[in-house]
Amino acid sequence: MANNDDLSYNAEPLYAAREPIHPKAIHGRFRRFKNIVLLVAYGFFFLLPWIRWDRGVGPDQAVMFDIPSRRYYLFDLVIHPQDMFLLAGFLILAAWLLFFVTGLVGRAFCGYFCFQTLWTDLFMKVEALVQGDRNKRLRLEKQPWNVEKLTKKGLTVAIWTVIAFWTGFTFTSYWADAPQLFVDFFTGDAVKAAYITTGILTATTLIFAGFAREQVCIYMCPYARFQSVMFDKETLVVSYDAKRGEGEAGRAPLKQGLKTLEERHAQGVGDCIDCNLCVQVCPTGIDIRDGLQLECISCGLCIDACDEIMTKRGWPTGLIRYASELELETGEKPNLLKFRTIGYGLATFAATVLLLYGIFARAPADVSVQQVRQPLFTVMASGEIQNNYNVKINNKLQEELDFRLAVEGLPDAKVSVVGDFEGLSVPADSSRKFLVHVRARPESGVERKDLEFVLTEEDGRIEPLEHDATFVFR
């Protein structure tokens, strides 16, 4: 039998309850940066739907994703269903940017920009405001359920719920006229989808940011898992300088004879005074001194914590810092201009340029001409041959366009539009379909001729639209 000493079986359950994490508040560079990101991101997210915008046709909301009329409004940019490649382009850009940033500075998205991180951060601030900092919260946790605990916990959840609801409602208001939706929502007149969306988002925000928190990052988020493949030895990650912190004899708390760096170095003791502050501030409850871990969202708060202690002692900061694995092993500064970052950087740049080109080069209007194929041609009473064409004009501008139709390639052909319209007018931001009859005398030996449909805007507001077609004689 194998040696059993290191493998013990005791009836521990296969399921473990989550240990609540109560991070200590900390000040510092990264905390400040996170606060700024939080403010800016929330400013955009919560205020955007309320900005009014004057446009010729469509809602007077600056940003609105109008599903029923199939338009996305982004200020003066109106995205139509046929512009959906722009969305694909935007997603490709986002992916490349993510790869680029991750290759360079690790999980920066997780730590600073991910909405799970932002909302968890805000909910923790609420918690700290109502229940006090880490120690008070830990004490409250141990208390029996008395009036104080009920009040504080209840108030926290109540504020969370309000924030969660406003988050859900704000998200919903991107899909409808925000002020109108606000009124309809509370008078019971809003569409069912608005209540369902708001309800689901209120619930998920409350559960994920209030209760699940780091569990989302550890167990649910696929991004946390696949990011590791984008890391290499030169990727900057939040890391503990173990060589400096542990020395030869390991870390040790401050005590008599180990108070200054000189005393400690003389005894081979490292610079880490084992104050555990880096563990206490960690929102995912890990010990960064154990090395790079899946749970680390790279938020930098442990750097702030350690720097604070080091500054207080008057020792050099940076015991915990952004450093690559290679740097920690050899002391070499990472080479940021490596093939991977340059490649991702170029791809990001190219995606940006293509996306911008796609936005600015969108045609203001387009036309499609489809020959009616059944029947391909018809003999008229006069002996002339008639071909029919479905002409669909799509006007993406905010003003009505009036076109004159000319068919080139058959000089003597008679062209008529069903409805006998003189000009083909297409209202602002919409499309119209016209049936066009083209009639021509048969020519001996000629089976088909190439046509060109030319639509000229009467006031020359846009370049003439052209489309090829074929005329079939027999």
Added chain:
Amino acid sequence: MSQQTENKKGQVETTGHVWDGDLREYNNPLPRWWLWAFYVTIVFSVVYWILYPAWPYGDSYTKGISTVEYTVEGEDGQEKTVSEPWNTRALFTRDMQSSPSALAQQEWVGKVKDMSFEAIEQDPDTLQFAMSVGHVTFGDYCAACHGAGGQGKVGAYPNLADNAWLYGNSYETIVNKIHNGIQGMMPAQNVPEDTIDDLSKYVLSLSGNAEVSGEAASRGKQAFASCAGCHGANGKGNEALGAPNLTDAIWGVADVPGCGDDVGCKVDEINYVVNNGIQRQMPGFGDRLSETQIRMLAIYVRQLGGN
């Protein structure tokens, strides 16, 4: 998680399972909420079974307690609400009656119903709607005979995509014909053997499909006198009777264009029609289509070929 859970003695926990004497499984406990999420899915499925159709038994199945309501026209002509256990067919019926897109469509249908044909022709959007619905209705009810694009079939079904109209192309006529159907008929003619070729050649000459002159022409013209009752003395036809114009380029029954330049073939084609007559019938659709559907169909059909 990346690390094995260690117990207080620094030992690694295992599940207690042992294979082959020494293979053990580390115990990395799942989060408890995960277990609860699993229970929630079980509760969800039970709720689902109660609400929706779920379990088969015998030749039936549990219907669930949720219902779908829609309206039907009762025998007394009154609309009444029907409630059925949840099923997708009832959902479809309900959506066709009251979904936002159905209501939007009904608004357009209302416009077509109330506007005059002339007004619809002047309004591009209503015209486009009527043409689209007309196209679909045509595909369902008319295309079986007249072809998907209204091209018909020579010798059997009239071509609706050209600009020749047996009964004229006023909207009133088209609506009337769709509503009531048509009996198209030309009696077989008893033309003597020695004149029929001349008659056919004369008919062909009316539209420039053959050249006849002299005695043959006058014999043909003479024989045509019995045709003139319907087709008119000059062969221009008669819309009231549905007698086609014989002087235009269109051949609906005798496949003259199919003969190319072979005059003998053309004559045979005409002879056949003269000897056998024509017996065609189109059923009326008044009991199958609503008046508004017929209106849209009329607009579509009339615009297929233009004027």
